[in-house]
């Protein structure tokens with residue numbers, strides 16, 4: 001197993017302006033003795049779409065609850081919009097967390113109206129319009145009149161999103177927003193996240209399904225067993241795994257090509273007309289250059305970067321499934 005690593009160095013300085021979420025040594029040990037979150041240093045820059053990824057049970061929800069001030073950390077500290085006290089900035093933060101307080105017998109719209117009225121900073125005169133806009137954005141207008149208890153899981157999830165969207169926020173924290181949604185609903189959530197980010201809202205979104213969210217993220221943090229294994233801008237994470245090169249050559253050119261690749265220091269495997277190797281630190285462009293120079297007829301050339309899931313497996317030696 002490879003040792004856990006962090007792309008962005010551990011936070012050592014105190015609060016820096018311009019971060020949406022920042023934690024230092026954030027830890028939660030439950031009464032059962034389980035350490036659900038183990039000293040994590042999260043860094044969500046303003047303007048980012050931060051994908052907080054990890055298998056079920058890896059500690060994402062507990063982290064989010066601590067950040068929002070819903071659960072007290074055992075140790076460590078969290079800053080939300082640069083404030084050490086979440087309550088001070090919560091009106092600027094929209095959150096979709098497990099089990100939002102919806103009333104089962106009220107309709108979707110009435111639930112939103114109730115939440116909106118409880119927000120002391122909202123203007124009662126425009127409440128109806130706000131609710132309509134939020135319901136429309138999450139595609140729930142058609143079901144707005146149904147009581148909450150008759151909602152499907154996907155509808156409940158959409159209503160939770162609508163509640164987070166009732167007003168413009170500086171930060172949206174979405175815990176597993178695609179839970180219970182069908183592929184179309186999942187696509188809509190991705191689109192919504194993209195739109196919100198373009199409008200200047202920072203988004204922290206958690207998911208145990210790597211592929212669902214990773215496409216819209218500018219930054220990624222990967223949790224495993226309560227630890228933040230990897231964190232950083234998307235391109236840095238993407239370039240982390242071991243890249244492989246695959247070269248296909250014309251019949252009769254395999255032996256020469258293999259010789260060229262070995263001279264370049266690559267450990268070559270051959271399958272019919274295709275030669276494969278781990279790229280290491282070699283610049284990919286050197287390969288076709290050297291092959292052509294040696295008179296090899298190259299018919300295909302491809303550099304394959306591992307998926308985020310493969311990076312996770314390489315780091316942990318485990319699959320991306322339930323942690324414990």
Ligand SMILES: Nc1ncnc2c1ncn2[C@@H]1O[C@H](COP(=O)(O)OP(=O)(O)OP(=O)(O)O)[C@@H](O)[C@H]1O
Pocket residue numbers: 030031032034035036054055056057058059060061062063176207208324
């Ligand atoms: N109140 C609690 N008391 C004891 N253990 C808890 C409590 N809440 C969570 N845990 C445990 O802490 C660990 C982390 O749980 P958490 O819900 O934070 O993970 P997660 O990454 O959000 O998972 P999921 O994707 O399933 O929501 C799990 O092993 C869970 O069983």
